[in-house]
Amino acid sequence: GAVVSQHPSWVICKSGTSVKIECRSLDFQATTMFWYRQFPKQSLMLMATSNEGSKATYEQGVEKDKFLINHASLTLSTLTVTSAHPEDSSFYICSAEPPGSNQPQHFGDGTRLSIL
Protein backbone atom coordinates (compact mmCIF):
# COMPACT_ATOMS: atom_id res chain seq x y z
CA GLY A 1 0.00 0.00 0.00
CA ALA A 2 0.88 3.66 -0.21
CA VAL A 3 3.48 4.77 2.28
CA VAL A 4 3.96 8.21 3.73
CA SER A 5 6.99 8.82 5.90
CA GLN A 6 7.15 11.57 8.48
CA HIS A 7 10.25 12.72 10.33
CA PRO A 8 11.05 13.25 13.13
CA SER A 9 8.61 11.15 15.12
CA TRP A 10 9.27 13.06 18.33
CA VAL A 11 11.02 16.31 19.06
CA ILE A 12 11.57 18.25 22.26
CA CYS A 13 12.95 21.75 22.07
CA LYS A 14 13.17 24.99 23.94
CA SER A 15 10.67 27.79 23.59
CA GLY A 16 11.60 30.22 20.84
CA THR A 17 13.27 27.74 18.53
CA SER A 18 11.99 26.70 15.12
CA VAL A 19 11.22 23.11 14.27
CA LYS A 20 10.99 21.55 10.82
CA ILE A 21 8.91 18.44 10.15
CA GLU A 22 9.28 16.52 6.91
CA CYS A 23 6.63 14.52 5.10
CA ARG A 24 7.60 12.25 2.22
CA SER A 25 5.49 10.12 -0.07
CA LEU A 26 7.66 7.07 -0.69
CA ASP A 27 5.97 5.27 -3.55
CA PHE A 28 3.91 7.86 -5.37
CA GLN A 29 4.10 11.47 -6.43
CA ALA A 30 1.80 13.73 -4.49
CA THR A 31 0.79 17.09 -5.90
CA THR A 32 -1.26 17.64 -2.78
CA MET A 33 -0.30 17.00 0.83
CA PHE A 34 -2.11 17.97 3.98
CA TRP A 35 -1.00 18.98 7.46
CA TYR A 36 -3.11 18.22 10.51
CA ARG A 37 -2.85 18.89 14.20
CA GLN A 38 -4.31 16.58 16.81
CA PHE A 39 -4.78 17.22 20.51
CA PRO A 40 -5.14 14.30 22.97
CA LYS A 41 -8.37 12.37 22.58
CA GLN A 42 -9.55 14.65 19.80
CA SER A 43 -9.93 14.21 16.08
CA LEU A 44 -7.64 15.60 13.41
CA MET A 45 -7.81 19.31 12.68
CA LEU A 46 -6.76 20.34 9.20
CA MET A 47 -4.20 23.13 9.30
CA ALA A 48 -3.33 23.58 5.65
CA THR A 49 -3.30 22.07 2.19
CA SER A 50 0.14 21.96 0.63
CA ASN A 51 0.29 22.21 -3.16
CA GLU A 52 3.45 21.36 -5.06
CA GLY A 53 4.99 24.42 -6.64
CA SER A 54 2.54 26.90 -5.17
CA LYS A 55 1.57 28.48 -1.89
CA ALA A 56 -0.20 26.45 0.75
CA THR A 57 -3.85 27.04 1.53
CA TYR A 58 -4.34 27.62 5.24
CA GLU A 59 -7.49 26.94 7.21
CA GLN A 60 -9.15 29.75 9.08
CA GLY A 61 -7.39 30.57 12.31
CA VAL A 62 -4.05 29.02 11.35
CA GLU A 63 -1.23 31.53 11.34
CA LYS A 64 0.64 31.45 8.04
CA ASP A 65 3.73 33.09 9.48
CA LYS A 66 3.80 30.69 12.38
CA PHE A 67 3.40 27.49 10.41
CA LEU A 68 5.48 27.70 7.24
CA ILE A 69 4.76 25.09 4.61
CA ASN A 70 6.99 24.29 1.67
CA HIS A 71 6.12 21.71 -1.00
CA ALA A 72 9.13 21.96 -3.24
CA SER A 73 8.89 18.55 -4.87
CA LEU A 74 6.26 15.95 -5.66
CA THR A 75 7.44 13.74 -2.82
CA LEU A 76 8.30 16.18 -0.03
CA SER A 77 6.42 18.74 2.00
CA THR A 78 7.81 20.41 5.10
CA LEU A 79 6.11 22.17 7.99
CA THR A 80 8.21 24.59 10.01
CA VAL A 81 6.87 25.75 13.35
CA THR A 82 8.58 29.09 13.83
CA SER A 83 9.44 30.54 17.24
CA ALA A 84 7.66 27.66 18.92
CA HIS A 85 6.02 28.11 22.31
CA PRO A 86 4.52 25.62 24.76
CA GLU A 87 1.04 26.12 23.32
CA ASP A 88 2.36 24.78 20.00
CA SER A 89 3.01 21.42 21.64
CA SER A 90 0.84 18.90 19.85
CA PHE A 91 0.79 15.90 17.54
CA TYR A 92 1.31 16.97 13.93
CA ILE A 93 0.33 14.59 11.14
CA CYS A 94 0.78 14.87 7.40
CA SER A 95 -1.04 13.05 4.65
CA ALA A 96 -0.59 12.69 0.92
CA GLU A 97 -3.07 12.13 -1.84
CA PRO A 98 -2.02 9.66 -4.53
CA PRO A 99 -2.50 10.71 -8.16
CA GLY A 100 -5.71 9.83 -9.92
CA SER A 101 -9.22 10.94 -9.27
CA ASN A 102 -10.44 10.86 -5.71
CA GLN A 103 -7.85 8.58 -4.22
CA PRO A 104 -7.96 8.38 -0.42
CA GLN A 105 -5.33 10.13 1.63
CA HIS A 106 -2.57 8.17 3.29
CA PHE A 107 -1.11 9.42 6.54
CA GLY A 108 2.31 9.61 8.07
CA ASP A 109 2.92 8.35 11.59
CA GLY A 110 2.89 11.82 13.07
CA THR A 111 5.36 14.01 14.93
CA ARG A 112 5.00 14.60 18.62
CA LEU A 113 6.22 18.12 19.33
CA SER A 114 6.97 19.15 22.89
CA ILE A 115 8.05 22.72 23.57
CA LEU A 116 9.59 23.34 26.97
Added chain:
Amino acid sequence: QKEVEQDPGPLSVPEGAIVSLNCTYSNSAFQYFMWYRQYSRKGPELLMYTYSSGNKEDGRFTAQVDKSSKYISLFIRDSQPSDSATYLCAFSTGNTPLVFGKGTRLSVIA
Protein backbone atom coordinates in the same frame (compact mmCIF):
# COMPACT_ATOMS: atom_id res chain seq x y z
CA GLN B 1 -26.82 19.75 13.00
CA LYS B 2 -23.19 18.71 12.89
CA GLU B 3 -21.80 17.69 9.52
CA VAL B 4 -20.55 14.37 10.91
CA GLU B 5 -21.52 12.60 14.09
CA GLN B 6 -19.74 9.55 15.40
CA ASP B 7 -20.61 7.44 18.42
CA PRO B 8 -18.04 8.56 20.96
CA GLY B 9 -17.48 5.33 22.82
CA PRO B 10 -15.36 4.27 24.48
CA LEU B 11 -16.42 0.80 23.48
CA SER B 12 -15.15 -2.26 25.31
CA VAL B 13 -15.81 -5.76 23.98
CA PRO B 14 -14.51 -9.27 24.68
CA GLU B 15 -12.20 -10.94 22.21
CA GLY B 16 -14.12 -12.64 19.41
CA ALA B 17 -17.09 -10.27 19.55
CA ILE B 18 -18.57 -8.55 16.54
CA VAL B 19 -18.02 -4.81 16.72
CA SER B 20 -20.25 -2.24 15.05
CA LEU B 21 -19.00 1.32 14.60
CA ASN B 22 -21.24 3.99 13.13
CA CYS B 23 -21.29 7.51 11.74
CA THR B 24 -24.05 9.73 10.45
CA TYR B 25 -23.61 12.72 8.20
CA SER B 26 -25.71 15.57 6.93
CA ASN B 27 -23.90 16.67 3.75
CA SER B 28 -25.57 14.93 0.82
CA ALA B 29 -22.63 16.00 -1.38
CA PHE B 30 -20.34 13.45 0.30
CA GLN B 31 -19.51 10.81 -2.25
CA TYR B 32 -16.51 9.04 -0.72
CA PHE B 33 -16.56 7.25 2.59
CA MET B 34 -13.56 6.05 4.54
CA TRP B 35 -12.68 4.35 7.77
CA TYR B 36 -9.30 4.91 9.36
CA ARG B 37 -7.77 3.12 12.33
CA GLN B 38 -5.46 5.07 14.60
CA TYR B 39 -3.29 3.47 17.24
CA SER B 40 -2.06 5.60 20.11
CA ARG B 41 0.67 8.02 19.02
CA LYS B 42 0.46 6.93 15.40
CA GLY B 43 -1.05 8.38 12.27
CA PRO B 44 -4.38 7.11 10.91
CA GLU B 45 -4.24 4.00 8.74
CA LEU B 46 -6.73 3.57 5.90
CA LEU B 47 -8.93 0.54 6.48
CA MET B 48 -11.79 0.89 4.04
CA TYR B 49 -12.68 3.21 1.17
CA THR B 50 -16.03 3.16 -0.59
CA TYR B 51 -17.93 5.43 -2.92
CA SER B 52 -21.32 3.81 -3.26
CA SER B 53 -24.10 2.51 -1.12
CA GLY B 54 -23.84 -1.11 -0.11
CA ASN B 55 -21.30 -3.33 1.56
CA LYS B 56 -17.59 -3.77 1.02
CA GLU B 57 -15.73 -6.58 2.71
CA ASP B 58 -12.02 -6.96 3.42
CA GLY B 59 -11.06 -9.84 5.66
CA ARG B 60 -12.67 -9.36 9.05
CA PHE B 61 -13.83 -5.85 8.17
CA THR B 62 -17.06 -4.88 6.41
CA ALA B 63 -17.93 -1.30 5.53
CA GLN B 64 -21.56 -0.44 4.93
CA VAL B 65 -22.87 2.75 3.36
CA ASP B 66 -26.51 3.82 3.26
CA LYS B 67 -26.68 7.08 1.35
CA SER B 68 -30.44 7.37 1.69
CA SER B 69 -30.14 7.39 5.47
CA LYS B 70 -26.76 9.19 5.47
CA TYR B 71 -25.30 6.49 7.65
CA ILE B 72 -22.12 4.46 7.44
CA SER B 73 -20.93 1.55 9.51
CA LEU B 74 -17.82 -0.53 10.03
CA PHE B 75 -18.19 -4.08 11.29
CA ILE B 76 -15.31 -6.03 12.74
CA ARG B 77 -15.78 -9.78 13.02
CA ASP B 78 -13.87 -12.00 15.45
CA SER B 79 -12.37 -8.95 17.11
CA GLN B 80 -8.84 -9.24 18.44
CA PRO B 81 -6.93 -7.31 21.11
CA SER B 82 -4.83 -5.90 18.26
CA ASP B 83 -7.99 -4.18 16.98
CA SER B 84 -7.92 -1.94 20.06
CA ALA B 85 -7.54 1.55 18.61
CA THR B 86 -9.50 4.66 17.73
CA TYR B 87 -11.60 4.35 14.59
CA LEU B 88 -12.29 7.47 12.55
CA CYS B 89 -14.89 7.80 9.86
CA ALA B 90 -14.06 10.28 7.11
CA PHE B 91 -15.98 11.81 4.25
CA SER B 92 -15.18 13.64 1.05
CA THR B 93 -17.13 15.36 -1.70
CA GLY B 94 -14.18 14.84 -4.02
CA ASN B 95 -13.37 18.53 -4.18
CA THR B 96 -12.83 19.46 -0.56
CA PRO B 97 -10.61 18.24 2.28
CA LEU B 98 -11.67 15.23 4.30
CA VAL B 99 -14.19 15.72 7.06
CA PHE B 100 -13.54 13.44 10.03
CA GLY B 101 -15.70 12.12 12.79
CA LYS B 102 -14.39 12.57 16.32
CA GLY B 103 -13.41 8.92 16.55
CA THR B 104 -14.56 5.93 18.58
CA ARG B 105 -12.10 4.38 20.98
CA LEU B 106 -12.36 0.59 20.94
CA SER B 107 -10.88 -1.80 23.47
CA VAL B 108 -10.95 -5.54 22.80
CA ILE B 109 -10.34 -7.44 26.00
CA ALA B 110 -8.58 -10.82 25.85
